[in-house]
Amino acid sequence: MRISLENAGRRFNREWIFRGVTANLLPGGRYAVLGPNGSGKSTLLSLISGHLSPSEGKVLYQAASGPVQVESVYRHLSFAAPYLDLIEEFSLSEMIDFHFRFKPMDGGMDRHSLVELLGMEKSKHKAIKYFSSGMKQRTRLALACCAATPVLLLDEPTSNLDSQGVQWYEALIEGFAGSKLIVVCSNQPYEYAFCKHYIQITDYK
Numbered sequence: 001m002r003i004s005l006e007n008a009g010r011r012f013n014r015e016w017i018f019r020g021v022t023a024n025l026l027p028g029g030r031y032a033v034l035g036p037n038g039s040g041k042s043t044l045l046s047l048i049s050g051h052l053s054p055s056e057g058k059v060l061y062q063a064a065s066g067p068v069q070v071e072s073v074y075r076h077l078s079f080a081a082p083y084l085d086l087i088e089e090f091s092l093s094e095m096i097d098f099h100f101r102f103k104p105m106d107g108g109m110d111r112h113s114l115v116e117l118l119g120m121e122k123s124k125h126k127a128i129k130y131f132s133s134g135m136k137q138r139t140r141l142a143l144a145c146c147a148a149t150p151v152l153l154l155d156e157p158t159s160n161l162d163s164q165g166v167q168w169y170e171a172l173i174e175g176f177a178g179s180k181l182i183v184v185c186s187n188q189p190y191e192y193a194f195c196k197h198y199i200q201i202t203d204y205k
């Protein structure tokens with residue numbers, strides 16, 4: 001999947017958050033969206049994911065099979081962010097089953113190996129609402145990284161993770177990045193150490 005931003009800008013009411021973003025996000029590319037708090041990183045990620053439309057310019061999606069309309073791009077994307085809700089009433093096992101009814105799981109994985117990867121054997125029947133914030137974040141990351149989609153979008157991936165969790169995240173990326181196009185919004189260099197390309201939001205003010 002190739003995602004092209006053509007002179008993309010977004011404003012809320014009268015305030016422009018960014019303008020004139022032109023970038024080609026290529027298959028297998030690793031991109032970090034950088035900038036201080038409140039600069040517009042999450043907003044740009046929402047444009048890339050198709051959750052928000054640009055106020056000016058275009059965001060275009062091109063799969064190997066041809067152009068993809070924004071309405072159906074979600075099928076090609078996996079997304080993890082601390083503000084994305086999990087289904088709190090579900091147990092971990094139920095959450096995994098539910099998630100992968102809509103998205104194929106990475107070839108080598110099944111529910112059991114995903115629980116093992118999370119290190120949550122003892123919690124697989126526990127309701128997500130009783131998970132700690134770090135356990136929830138690990139669950140979001142594992143669901144996103146283990147989906148067989150060509151695009152992986154991560155917003156502040158290690159928020160709520162302790163140092164062991166950060167190492168776990170690094171191993172997760174190494175294990176599952178494969179040939180995916182990855183975009184990470186971050187302020188923490190260790191979250192995007194694997195990225196080769198940078199989009200500085202402050203360049204587009």
Ligand SMILES: Nc1ncnc2c1ncn2[C@@H]1O[C@H](COP(=O)(O)OP(=O)(O)OP(=O)(O)O)[C@@H](O)[C@H]1O
Pocket residue numbers: 012013017035036037038039040041042043044
């Ligand atoms: N729906 C909205 N309506 C109005 N303003 C919004 C909306 N969403 C975001 N903003 C504003 O857009 C600006 C950029 O917010 P955004 O969350 O994209 O920044 P960020 O760089 O991701 O911040 P952080 O690093 O703190 O997560 C902020 O001023 C925010 O208040």
